[in-house]
Amino acid sequence: MKHIVYISRAVHPLSDRELERLLQQCRRDNVLHGITGILFYSHGNIAQLFEGEPAIADTLFNRIAVDGRHSHVQKLIDKPITERSFADWSMAFHPIEPQGFAALQGFLLPHHVPPAPESLSIADALLVDLVRLAVFGADPSKPAH
Amino acid sequence: MPTLPFPQLLRQLPAGVATLEGPELRFGFVNEAMYSLVGADAAGQRIADHPGGLPQALLGVLAQVYATGQPYVAKACLCTPAPDAADCRYYDLALEPYRDEQERVAGLLLLAIDVSEQEATRQQAHELSLVTRRLDARLRVLTETAPLITYTLDAQGRCRYASPQWYRFTGQPPAADLTAIWPLLIHPDDRLRVLYEAAAARRSGTGWNYEYRLRRYDGQYRWMLSRALPEVHLPDPPVYWHGALTEVHDQRELADALRRGEAEVRFLADSIPELIWTASAEGFIDYYNHYTTDYSGLNKEDLGPTGWVGLLHPSEQAEGARRWIACVASGEPYEGEYRMRRHDGIYRWHIIRARQLADGPVLRWFGTCSDVHDQYLLRQVLQTQYDELARAHHDLDTFVYAASHDLRQPALNLRGLFDELRRTATFADPDQAQLLAMVDGALTQFDTTLHDLAVTVQTQRAQQDPAEVLDVGLILEEVVLGLQPQVLARQARLDIDVAAAPGLVYGRANLRSVVHNLVSNALKFSHPDRPPHIVLRSYLTPDGEPALEVRDNGLGMTLTDARNPVFQLFVRQHTHIEGTGVGLYLVQRIVRSHGGHVEVASTLGEGTTFTIFWTRPA
Numbered sequence: 001m002k003h004i005v006y007i008s009r010a011v012h013p014l015s016d017r018e019l020e021r022l023l024q025q026c027r028r029d030n031v032l033h034g035i036t037g038i039l040f041y042s043h044g045n046i047a048q049l050f051e052g053e054p055a056i057a058d059t060l061f062n063r064i065a066v067d068g069r070h071s072h073v074q075k076l077i078d079k080p081i082t083e084r085s086f087a088d089w090s091m092a093f094h095p096i097e098p099q100g101f102a103a104l105q106g107f108l109l110p111h112h113v114p115p116a117p118e119s120l121s122i123a124d125a126l127l128v129d130l131v132r133l134a135v136f137g138a139d140p141s142k143p144a145h
Numbered sequence: 146m147p148t149l150p151f152p153q154l155l156r157q158l159p160a161g162v163a164t165l166e167g168p169e170l171r172f173g174f175v176n177e178a179m180y181s182l183v184g185a186d187a188a189g190q191r192i193a194d195h196p197g198g199l200p201q202a203l204l205g206v207l208a209q210v211y212a213t214g215q216p217y218v219a220k221a222c223l224c225t226p227a228p229d230a231a232d233c234r235y236y237d238l239a240l241e242p243y244r245d246e247q248e249r250v251a252g253l254l255l256l257a258i259d260v261s262e263q264e265a266t267r268q269q270a271h272e273l274s275l276v277t278r279r280l281d282a283r284l285r286v287l288t289e290t291a292p293l294i295t296y297t298l299d300a301q302g303r304c305r306y307a308s309p310q311w312y313r314f315t316g317q318p319p320a321a322d323l324t325a326i327w328p329l330l331i332h333p334d335d336r337l338r339v340l341y342e343a344a345a346a347r348r349s350g351t352g353w354n355y356e357y358r359l360r361r362y363d364g365q366y367r368w369m370l371s372r373a374l375p376e377v378h379l380p381d382p383p384v385y386w387h388g389a390l391t392e393v394h395d396q397r398e399l400a401d402a403l404r405r406g407e408a409e410v411r412f413l414a415d416s417i418p419e420l421i422w423t424a425s426a427e428g429f430i431d432y433y434n435h436y437t438t439d440y441s442g443l444n445k446e447d448l449g450p451t452g453w454v455g456l457l458h459p460s461e462q463a464e465g466a467r468r469w470i471a472c473v474a475s476g477e478p479y480e481g482e483y484r485m486r487r488h489d490g491i492y493r494w495h496i497i498r499a500r501q502l503a504d505g506p507v508l509r510w511f512g513t514c515s516d517v518h519d520q521y522l523l524r525q526v527l528q529t530q531y532d533e534l535a536r537a538h539h540d541l542d543t544f545v546y547a548a549s550h551d552l553r554q555p556a557l558n559l560r561g562l563f564d565e566l567r568r569t570a571t572f573a574d575p576d577q578a579q580l581l582a583m584v585d586g587a588l589t590q591f592d593t594t595l596h597d598l599a600v601t602v603q604t605q606r607a608q609q610d611p612a613e614v615l616d617v618g619l620i621l622e623e624v625v626l627g628l629q630p631q632v633l634a635r636q637a638r639l640d641i642d643v644a645a646a647p648g649l650v651y652g653r654a655n656l657r658s659v660v661h662n663l664v665s666n667a668l669k670f671s672h673p674d675r676p677p678h679i680v681l682r683s684y685l686t687p688d689g690e691p692a693l694e695v696r697d698n699g700l701g702m703t704l705t706d707a708r709n710p711v712f713q714l715f716v717r718q719h720t721h722i723e724g725t726g727v728g729l730y731l732v733q734r735i736v737r738s739h740g741g742h743v744e745v746a747s748t749l750g751e752g753t754t755f756t757i758f759w760t761r762p763a
Contacts (some may be wrong), residue, residue: 007427076429076450126451126466127429130473136426139476 001082003037003051003060003124007131013063016095023091027106030089035060037086040135041093042110046070047131051084070138077088077127085117092136110140159255162237167191170207170253182224182236182257184218198224203238206251210730214242214250221264224257234265242534290426294390298373300347300383311390316362332358332366339371350375356393368394420485420495422453426508428473438515458484458492465497473652476501476508482521485514493518545571546602549595556592563588599732614651617683617693618643620653624660631668637677639664646691651759655735660693662728667697672750690761698752704745732757 014022030036030050035049035057048064050057064120065073094109096103113132116125132140152174156161163172172187172195179187183197196204200222210217217240245251266437283298288295288308293439297306306325312319333338335357346353352374358366373388414421414434421434429450435457438444441456461483472479474712479499484492484497497510547662572578575580621641625632632639649656661698664679671677675698741760747753 121455122462122466123449123451123453123455126454126469127449129466129470130428130451133233133470133474 005049005077006075008070009048010070022109039091046133047135085119110136163255168253210240216241234261298386329358368397421513424510456485494521542602549598639691640680643683662732663695691759693757696754701747701749
């Protein structure tokens with residue numbers, strides 16, 4: 001088991017439709033491959049933590065790294081873990097039209113993202129908090145920063 | 146041989162065929178293809194009356210062709226098949242005379258072949274060539290004016306084209322053999338690499354992107370960026386590579402300087418025996434110096450972008466992380482004292498500091514962790530010792546107070562017994578009377594000393610006296626009133642002037658104690674030759690600090706340091722005047738403990754001036 005954290009920039013801002021499609025596609029694929037974690041998106045800023053079996057996680061990251069929808073992919077951490085910290089895979093972002101999103105499986109408003117799980121080491125929890133700050137800014141309840 | 150159905154064939158021919166019979170040139174035979182040009186009803190009519198879509202040029206030559214018997218051919222004539230038809234079509238038209246048995250011209254055969262398609266294609270080709278010529282001109286202008294050299298190489302590595310900038314840059318004549326000269330102008334250190342890389346790219350059919358030094362017209366080698374891509378027409382392998390050569394000398398020098406600067410800073414940071422690190426604007430650490438890895442026993446991968454927090458003492462990690470996030474969010478400097486784990490598991494106290502450098506749009510954090518373990522321990526030892534001393538001091542005060550209090554009762558008893566003894570007993574010897582007087586004096590002295598000791602301790606207790614806004618004038622009056630017997634006995638004159646600073650924030654008891662001691666001293670140490678004159682003045686210093694001046698015309702005293710006088714308990718200057726030497730010591734303790742200080746100016750035999758600066762330390 002390992003986890004990987006990266007940040008990147010979307011090539012163009014993602015629309016509500018694109019985000020919804022991404023959420024549904026990723027949830028389907030990730031359940032299939034036993035990938036859990038969380039993705040943050042705001043104003044073209046992307047950050048993701050995901051965990052899974054090493055071979056699958058590496059394959060996933062290699063695919064993410066060459067995905068044409070984003071650039072400046074910067075891997076922050078890639079190391080073995082003893083247990084999962086996330087029960088499933090979810091996405092947090094500010095939809096332009098929030099109604100309808102609340103019912104979506106795996107969707108979170110940025111200010112509803114729970115604090116970093118206890119099972120993460122303090123260094124990894126700090127990393128998650130920093131990437132969340134980098135993506136959503138100091139006040140995650142406000143969409144703009 | 147079967148007879149071919151010629152009329153049938155003629156009718157179905159895709160080319161238009163018609164006969165114009167006789168001098169009047171009446172339409173005779175008209176096949177279907179010709180209908181579209183002259184109409185289905187042309188047969189039997191004179192062509193002059195029924196020209197259909199035939200062009201004027203043809204109609205004009207009909208008579209001449211008929212008369213001379215010379216055939217006529219017109220290529221790609223524009224014809225309008227019907228007067229109202231929108232589309233014009235092009236025909237190749239031919240007039241061929243035919244003759245009767247006497248070899249006289251009997252009529253004309255008109256042939257019309259629709260060449261609209263060919264004509265449209267021809268016109269398109271013409272327009273295309275115009276566009277091509279314009280594009281070509283544009284490309285030429287662009288390649289020759291852009292500030293970069295463009296070139297074309299073929300698959301064999303021969304240089305097929307170099308834009309004029311190449312000649313201007315290198316100073317080579319226009320007739321120079323590019324393929325031969327070019328490699329010679331490349332810096333010898335770069336030449337093999339460039340030739341190898343270019344050859345490899347040509348072999349694999351890919352482009353290239355590399356930098357090398359090229360000799361300029363003045364002999365100077367300049368760094369150039371060479372980029373090229375093959376011209377690909379699948380499935381054939383590429384034949385030509387087109388590329389551009391840009392001078393990047395200045396950028397490269399700058400980048401080299403930056404690299405050198407960065408390397409120097411890193412070297413410096415690595416040489417310092419402190420933990421030094423840098424972080425991105427988002428707060429991810431991207432550099433730790435050597436000492437950090439030496440100290441922690443972890444390598445840079447173990448530490449990672451946030452691993453430092455794991456070095457803190459477990460009880461301080463959460464607070465350290467929270468503070469770092471707050472600083473990254475706000476840009477405020479980071480500062481804190483934390484225990485950090487050394488490679489051997491021992492935690493040592495460090496001051497962690499980080500500041501953000503905003504150099505243009507790029508923000509970076511620079512941080513240090515300084516080992517303050519020894520200072521920290523020393524401070525703790527000092528604090529412990531200070532606490533012990535304060536406790537001991539307090540115990541001593543309590544003891545002195547208790548002792549002085551407990552001793553007063555026996556002293557009073559002694560005084561009572563002594564007075565009783567003196568009243569009842571008679572002493573004949575005059576020496577004994579003197580002895581009695583001495584015992585009396587000693588008893589009085591004993592009692593006064595005990596009283597003053599109790600007051601000293603009480604005053605120190607009263608230092609927690611709450612500060613309030615005091616009316617200085619009122620308190621001075623009260624104190625003077627309390628000293629009225631001494632004032633009257635010595636016929637002293639007192640002047641009080643508080644106009645410049647009528648108010649003061651201070652403890653009431655403390656102010657009274659200070660004034661009481663100073664005024665009673667001034668009365669006590671008055672000059673025997675003149676009545677005392679004491680001036681009390683409350684005022685503000687030029688800095689706005691409140692001060693009190695107490696000036697007398699008494700005995701004066703000897704001073705070693707007027708700005709920092711030392712008043713010691715029980716030390717007295719005028720031993721011929723009774724007293725315990727407690728007063729000035731008390732004054733100084735009160736004033737200093739509230740952050741102020743006392744200054745003295747004095748001339749022996751003329752007088753003394755005390756100045757109390759209530760809030761400003763010496």
